[in-house]
Amino acid sequence: MFDTPKREAAVTKTDIKMSARNCQVFYGDNQAIKDVDVDIDDKTVTAFIGPSGCGKSTFLRCLNRMNDTIPICRVEGTITLDGEDIYDPKVDPVQLRAKVGMVFQKPNPFPKSIYDNIAYGPRIHGLARSRAELDDIVEKSLRRGALWDEVKDRLHEPGTGLSGGQQQRLCIARAVATEPEVLLMDEPCSALDPIATAQVEELIDELKQNFSVVIVTHSMQQAARVSQKTAFFHLGNLVEYGETGQIFTNPRDPRTESYITGRIG
Amino acid sequence: MTDIARNGSSAPAPARRNRSLLEVDDRTRRRNAAEARFKLMGSIAVIIGLLALVGLLTSILLNGMSSFRQTYVSLEVYLDPAKLDKDGSGNLEKIAKVTTFGYKPLIQKAMVATVAANGVDDQGLKAKKIADMISPEAPATIRDYVLANPDKIGETVRFDLLAGGRIDGYYKGRVTMETAALDRNVSPEQLRIADALRDAGVLDTRFNWAFFTAPDASDTRPEAAGLGVAILGSAYMMLVVLVLALPLGVAASIYLEEFAPQNWFTDLIEVNISNLAAVPSIVFGILGLAVFINYAGLPQSAPIVGGLVLTLMTLPTIIIATRAALKAVPPSIREAALGVGASKMQTVFHHVLPLAMPGILTGAIIGLAQALGETAPLLLIGMVAFVREYPAAPPEGLFDPASALPVQIYNWTTRGDPAFVERASGAIIVLLVFLLIMNILAIILRRRFERRW
Amino acid sequence: MNVGILSLIVLGLAALGYVLARRRALAVVQGDARLLHSRTGYYGQLVFLLTAVPAFLVMAIWLFLQPILIEQRVAENIPGTAIPEGGDLTLVMSDVRRIAGGIDAMMADGSLGEAQLKDMHADQTDIRARLAGVGIALGAEVSPAVFEAAKSYRKMQKTGALAMTVVVLGLALGMMGLALSRISATLRARNLAESFVLSLLIGASLVAIATTAGIVLSLLFETWHFFQLYPARDFFFSLTWNPQFRGGSDLGFAPLIWGTLYVSLVALIVAVPIGLMIAIYLAEYAGKRVRSLAKPAIEVLAGIPTIVYGLFALITVGPFIRDWIAQPTGLGDSSSSVLTAGLVMGIMLIPFVSSLSDDIINAVPQALRDGSYGLGATQSETIKQVILPAALPGVVGAILLAASRAIGETMIVVMGAGAAAKMSLNPLEAMTTVTVKIVSQLTGDTEFASPETLVAFALGLTLFVFTLGLNVLALYIVRKYREQYE
Incomplete structure (x- = not known):
């Protein structure tokens, strides 16, 4: 409601990968997200920032229909991926999630070996036709997850035995292994120490060469470091959306300014 | 926006990037089919579980409902002084000398007369065969009446006498004309007479109160068998369990939950309790037989022994429930009481225990319900014996022989006459109704006093 | 006084x-x-x-x-x-x-x-x-x-x-x-x-300790008494069970153990898949309404006394199996059989397996489910490849507990399995179990003087050791599993 349509023109330089129009989310009778319009560019890192409970995670989970697993959650409006409505009844959320992967706040490796963790996605989606191909995918994904050198000698040990930062990179590698087009990250560094956080941030920067990355974060510094575009959410509204530099140096909305200067949130 | 042309009909994996979301590919279709199959298997399993429950209950209900109805014959019996009180003295001891055998001719005469009076064709049967339609229990019924009312001798009294088991079975569908033709105990002629008497209003089927009050009966008279002694015996055992298991269980839980230090001995007790909860019930029966009966010399078949065995068996259940209830009381309550200077013991007995009471009682009721349905240990301590006398009032009655509901059921299933299967199923309905009441009570307690901290 | x-x-x-x-x-x-x-x-x-x-x-x-x-x-x-x-x-x-x-x-x-x-x-x-x-x-x-x-x-x-x-x-x-x-x-x-x-x-x-001590001592004492009268070697290794009133009995426990294990196996084959699928369905698929109706209904099965199951085996399941399976195939003609007892016992164990597994499946963290869905797995793939492997130790513990229940169960086998001590593979034949023989050797008898009576204590001890072992193992596994997610 506060965003201006003109703003869009200013930022639409690259391809738009995903876009949301009039997106509303309800939990039972409570409205968690109000009228969000947003465009997510391809091969770009987009950061969602805002105070706790502002709806940024909820909105993120709409982008690959993870909210479908919550029975009382209802989504209205349209969200498209490459121009196709992802809430169309014909769309299978399973196929959608193969294209829009997700990494969660807490590292959640499956209680399987490192290899099987990575191979899980490719296996269920049938991406490998032979054992050798699968091995290749696992290696490639672990390399992309910047974890290969650390674990290549113990691929068949349980993934739960890794350190927190390694676990989170394992989860990222696991998400990357299914070759998604968009990667959603829900506060991926909030459970990690500063060194692990730096590693993950570096990784995100590399990932944007191949994927469009959307990251929800509590840390404004992190948003400033890794993202090219930033959206500021407040009380379920998208208050402001634009180039990261512009949001942090020259916010248009007073609430954005209050938030980044530390007066609210 | 939906008509963006994409070419991706059967592209291999790497080309998946260009596929439209709106087309479901073969692999996804297969995976979704597997998903549907798996979900179907789950719902089938639930349905099997529910069907098993329904099948179990219907089987018992279908077999047992008829035991709540019983066929009676209404007869005018002339209490002939020539047979019952030969010298006319009215001396009760002499009247008591006349055994049930002496009452048989009276019934036979009354039965023949009733058949004739109602204009029923006697089908050419002898008088004895006609009298056989009445239960062999009937003479005892009349004798008891005469001994209670000796002044009625010489009068004609109307009795509602039990019809024989096969006649009763005929009206419950267990006996048919065809089976009667092959049956030594009943003939189609008798059944025809019964039908005529029923039309005449002499014979009818009505609610079977005696089923709840009468004692067990011998193998040849299923129609007279009732649950009186068994219900009383079970009630006595539940009394013992309640009196012993509840205080013991609560005391043990209070110690373990509130006072016990963390050491190997407490661990030992806890491991012990959780293992006792899983010891097969029959092992408790062996314990009861070896310790209470053989060693301590308590009588067999007595509710006290059954009660003790069931107490030991129920104790772990009650302890586990009580500890859960105590644990649910928040520490803030304890801290508040301790903070105003109450001792630990006062805190527990004045504050924690009352708050945990609904949970404790719920656990106790569930433990009792479990004890009420338990059969195996009672078989070993001799409760399966044939008992016809009601136990006396407690506490002496606790040492008298008695039966118990589940054991009576088992006992009936081992007998030959199929009428006992009906009785056993009926007794199960009674048992299940008791259990249902107890569980509803537990649910009400929990609902009413449930606290959210 | x-x-x-x-x-x-x-x-x-x-x-x-x-x-x-x-x-x-x-x-x-x-x-x-x-x-x-x-x-x-x-x-x-x-x-x-x-x-x-x-x-x-x-x-x-x-x-x-x-x-x-x-x-x-x-x-x-x-x-x-x-x-x-x-x-x-x-x-x-x-x-x-x-x-x-x-x-x-x-x-x-x-x-x-x-x-x-x-x-x-x-x-x-x-x-x-x-x-x-x-x-x-x-x-x-x-x-x-x-x-x-x-x-x-x-x-x-x-x-x-x-x-x-x-x-x-x-x-x-x-x-x-x-x-x-x-x-x-x-x-x-x-x-x-x-x-x-x-x-x-x-x-x-x-009191709990005293009870255990009482059980162990009375079993040990009378078993020792039994082995004075009857050679232990024959009890453990003889393959026949044939008690005689006049002495000269064969009291080998092998046929009884065989019957016990066979009936329990049939019961577990019935109860484990059904119970597990019920747990999965109720935990992962069923809506609130279905769950709130079906879960208590299934748990009613656990509250029904075993004598009721025994009667069900005796008057309904037994005759049904005899008339529709055993006699047409010519494999047996008695209504009491391993299959009868196993089937009915399986029904009894369903709620046992399902509610334990339900707890265990619910203890698997939601994060693992999210992780799997986030990768585009379907619900059944998530269950089969993530949740069940994660819950496996707990489920194994639940199955062991159910097995210990099955082995110690008495009334269903007394009324459904028969009394003939046999070692046969045919599930349609009547066989007997340890608990059945404890009941038949001990019912109404208080004079523990003959090996035929005393053998019941040796059988009781066997049963006690078996179930205790299974329980300790199961509790250990379940506890280890709980710790993993706490």
Whole structure:
């Protein structure tokens, strides 16, 4: 409601990968997200920032229909991926999630070996036709997850035995292994120490060469470091959306300014 | 926006990037089919579980409902002084000398007369065969009446006498004309007479109160068998369990939950309790037989022994429930009481225990319900014996022989006459109704006093 | 005086002590309760406990020890000649007990007085007939020595009971007096009463240990007794079970173990897949409404007594399997069979497996589910490849618990499996189990003198060890599993 349509023109330089129009989310009778319009560019890192409970995670989970697993959650409006409505009844959320992967706040490796963790996605989606191909995918994904050198000698040990930062990179590698087009990250560094956080941030920067990355974060510094575009959410509204530099140096909305200067949130 | 042309009909994996979301590919279709199959298997399993429950209950209900109805014959019996009180003295001891055998001719005469009076064709049967339609229990019924009312001798009294088991079975569908033709105990002629008497209003089927009050009966008279002694015996055992298991269980839980230090001995007790909860019930029966009966010399078949065995068996259940209830009381309550200077013991007995009471009682009721349905240990301590006398009032009655509901059921299933299967199923309905009441009570307690901290 | 009345008297004394103690406490401070260390009720409580508890304790110990001591004394006095050939002392002692009981019965109905008894001797009077008159049937004529033993047994019992009454009442009164005399304003009555209560609480929690000890000791003792009469090697390694009343029985436990394991296996084959699928469906798929209806309904199955399942096997499932499966295929013709018992037991175990698995599946963190869905897995893929492997140890524990239930189950096999000890692979044949044989060898029998009866204890011990082992293992696995997610 506060965003201006003109703003869009200013930022639409690259391809738009995903876009949301009039997106509303309800939990039972409570409205968690109000009228969000947003465009997510391809091969770009987009950061969602805002105070706790502002709806940024909820909105993120709409982008690959993870909210479908919550029975009382209802989504209205349209969200498209490459121009196709992802809430169309014909769309299978399973196929959608193969294209829009997700990494969660807490590292959640499956209680399987490192290899099987990575191979899980490719296996269920049938991406490998032979054992050798699968091995290749696992290696490639672990390399992309910047974890290969650390674990290549113990691929068949349980993934739960890794350190927190390694676990989170394992989860990222696991998400990357299914070759998604968009990667959603829900506060991926909030459970990690500063060194692990730096590693993950570096990784995100590399990932944007191949994927469009959307990251929800509590840390404004992190948003400033890794993202090219930033959206500021407040009380379920998208208050402001634009180039990261512009949001942090020259916010248009007073609430954005209050938030980044530390007066609210 | 939906008509963006994409070419991706059967592209291999790497080309998946260009596929439209709106087309479901073969692999996804297969995976979704597997998903549907798996979900179907789950719902089938639930349905099997529910069907098993329904099948179990219907089987018992279908077999047992008829035991709540019983066929009676209404007869005018002339209490002939020539047979019952030969010298006319009215001396009760002499009247008591006349055994049930002496009452048989009276019934036979009354039965023949009733058949004739109602204009029923006697089908050419002898008088004895006609009298056989009445239960062999009937003479005892009349004798008891005469001994209670000796002044009625010489009068004609109307009795509602039990019809024989096969006649009763005929009206419950267990006996048919065809089976009667092959049956030594009943003939189609008798059944025809019964039908005529029923039309005449002499014979009818009505609610079977005696089923709840009468004692067990011998193998040849299923129609007279009732649950009186068994219900009383079970009630006595539940009394013992309640009196012993509840205080013991609560005391043990209070110690373990509130006072016990963390050491190997407490661990030992806890491991012990959780293992006792899983010891097969029959092992408790062996314990009861070896310790209470053989060693301590308590009588067999007595509710006290059954009660003790069931107490030991129920104790772990009650302890586990009580500890859960105590644990649910928040520490803030304890801290508040301790903070105003109450001792630990006062805190527990004045504050924690009352708050945990609904949970404790719920656990106790569930433990009792479990004890009420338990059969195996009672078989070993001799409760399966044939008992016809009601136990006396407690506490002496606790040492008298008695039966118990589940054991009576088992006992009936081992007998030959199929009428006992009906009785056993009926007794199960009674048992299940008791259990249902107890569980509803537990649910009400929990609902009413449930606290959210 | 009987134990019940004695207990009531002791309780009465204790109550009296309570009242007196309160009065006395008030009296020592001239009615000003504030001067007392504790509230008056605590003085009462203390005296009550001191009066009742030691008295009851002594009574319990007395009741426990008296039978042992008396039996020993009487047994010593029975001459070797009174023991019939081929018999043994325990049989004679049981006769002694029964004769003593018979004499009591005769006293009760007035046909015998104490004075008469004194002059009564086995060789003069027809004891056997008179005992039969009060319902005590003896196998043989009573020898004078046994009759004398019975008389002295009875006498010692009477003396013992009298002595106990005196001691217990004396103790109660003494303790009451002592406690009352100690009451003063500075007596720390609350602390004393509370530590007393605490020791009672500890005592209550020891009942569980005493029960286990009772089980283990009685099983071990009688099993040891059994192996004195019957070679252990035959019990463990003989493949036949054929008890004879006249001795010369074959008591190999192998056929019983086989039957037990076979029935349990069938039960688990029924219960595990169905129970597990129910748990999965209710935990992962079912809506709130379905769950709130189906879950309690399935759990009703767990609340139904086993006798009901037994009857179900006997009158419904057994005949059905015989008429529709066994006879058409010609594999069997009895309604009791391994399949009947296994099937019905399987139904009984369904709620057991399903509710335990339900708990375990719910304990798997949501993060793992999210992780899998986020990668585009379907729900069934998530369950089969993530949730079940994560829950596996817990589910294995649940299955072991169910197996231990199955092995110890009695009524269903008594009524559904049959009584023939056989080692066959055909599930449509009747076979028998350890529990069935415990029941049949022990029902109504209290004279543990023959190997045919005593074998039940050896079987009981086998059963106890089996189920205990399974339980300990299962609890260990489940506990380890819980720790993993806490």
